[in-house]
Amino acid sequence: MSIQVSPANLEFSKPVSSAAQARATYLTKLLDLAQSTVTETSELQALRDHAALRVQEQTFPSTRDEEWRFTDLSDLLAVELAAAERSAVTPDAIARFVLPDTARLVFVNGFYAPELSDLGALPARLTVGNLSSASDQQLQTYLGQQSGAEEVFTALNTAGLSDAGFVFAAKNLVVDRPIHLLFVSTASQPVLIQPRCLVVAEPNSSLTVIEDHISLGESVYFTNSVAEIWLADNAQITHTRIQRDSQSAFHIGKTAVSQARSSRYIGTAVSFGARLSRHNLNIYQTGEQTETVLNGLTVLKGEQVGDTHSSIALSKPYGTSRQVHKCIIDDRAHGIFNGKVFVPKAAQLTDAGQLNRTLLLSPKARVDTKPQLEIVADNVKCTHGATVGQLETDELFYLQSRGIDASSARKLLVYAFAYEILSQIPLESLRQTLTSQL
Known part of the structure; x- marks a missing residue:
């Protein structure tokens, strides 16, 4: 029997471009750096191993990827990074960043610094500390369990996870004192820093959290941060995220929020620093009648790049969301906003509004804005819009x-x-x- 083979039946593997190979090599180096900071084997090892596999299955993002087409990470690929190390910081060095009337939890280069923290006078049923403050059950239930954990930079953070800020408000607890999570960079050479925090509000509890990323120098470094926030039934969290890194730094941050029935999340994100920054904000609705309020401000100058990607998945009925994100862009800076709101058929009587407003202060300033609504439900009230302008003469x-x-x-x-x-x-x-x- 003879077999005829036509060209259409032949499969040829596509050659891997040098750029793609360089991105793959760089991602492998990042994973090696992340894992090198883990010195102990613990109950977190299975979580880390699973995340490492997710990283190995993916590629380093490029502008050919739809989610990254306006954000070019080529400059980061040119930076030779090392693993972050513990660094001694005096109280005077962070004095100007200390917020009065708050409980303070400090991490330096991703490592917990109890000598700089101030956790006095907290309610008995409020837990604030690092991961050693959490029970095994709490870690198994919440840590690394948010939707979207497989995203490449989120998985990279988890693969190198050794410690994190931990805030846990017990059922029916109302916390009046804000909790300040201060993440400090002291890098004097290019390093990979991976801060992490886990915030949980049990049913009917309420608390205020300030997540603050700062730098004590102007060196080059790469911060890859992850914040996981869980709201149980009728809980409320007011979350303020401040990013004011070195003007030479790279910062990619992830905020993942899970909202149960009748919960309320108020998030405000303000970004000033970094040569290139990106904030991925994901809201997941797991119960009816949730309320979500998102406020954002990005201020850019020089040749900075600032990117905000938000995704609000309103999968249950009677949900309400309001998002206003503003950009102030000067010189030759480049701002990006991509906001998505998903309303499937089950999410009837949803009320969602989204607005991006940009102020350009220079003829060379640039913004790419893309508000999105994906609606399948037929009984909803949803709006979105974008405006771009200059100062009025x-x-x-x-x-x-x-x-x-x-x-x-x-x-x-x-x-x-x-x-x-x-x-x-x-x-x-x-x-x-x-x-x-x-």
Whole structure:
């Protein structure tokens, strides 16, 4: 019997490009660095091993990927990174970042620093500390269990997981004192830093959390952070995320929020620093009648790149979400906003609104904005929109006609644009600090 083979029946493997090979090699090096920081074998080992497998199955993102087409990580590929190490930091070095009237949990280069933390006078049923403060049952239930844990940078963080900030509010507990999670970078050479935090609010509990990423220098480093937030039935969390890294740094952050029935999540994200930053914000609704409020502000200058990717999955009926994200872009900086809202057929009577507003302060400034609604349900109220503009000459002229010089008038209008977001920050001292920085 003879077999005829036509060209159409032949399968040829496509050659791997040098760029793709370079990305694969770099991702392997990142995984090796992440795993090198783990020095002990514990109950977390199975979680780490599973995450490492997820990393090995994926590729390092490029602009050919739809989710990354506006964000080019080529500059990061050129950085030779080392593993982060413990570093001694004095209280005076972080004094300007300390927020009064808060409980403070400090991590330096991803390592817990109890000598810099202040956890006094907390309610008895509130747990604040590192992972050693959590029970095995709590870790098995919550740590690394959010949807989207297989995403490449999230899995990379989990593969090197050795410690994390841990906040647990017991049932029916209302915590009045804000909890400040301060993640400090002291890198003097290019290193990989992987902060992590886990926040859990049990039924009918309420708390305020401030996640703050800062730098004590201006060196190059790569921060890959993950925050997992769980809200049980009728719980409320007010979460403020501040990113003010070195202007030479790279920062990729993930916030994953799970909301059970009648829970309320109020999130405010403010980004100032980093040469390139990206915040992936994912909201997962697991029960009816949830309320989600998202406020965002990205301030860019020079040649910075700032990317916000949000995804709100409203899978149950009677959910409400409101999102307002603002960008202020100067010089040759580049802002990106991609906001998705998913409303499947089961999520009837959903009310969702999304708005992105951008202020361009320079002719060279650039923004790519893409608000998205994917709606299958037929009884909903959903809106989205985007605006891009510059400072109004009429408004500048009016302020100058009242005796305000041109520079002050410009600053006043920029502040007025940002105030809608900054005013949502619950702590007055932090609002003043960010206003001064703006």
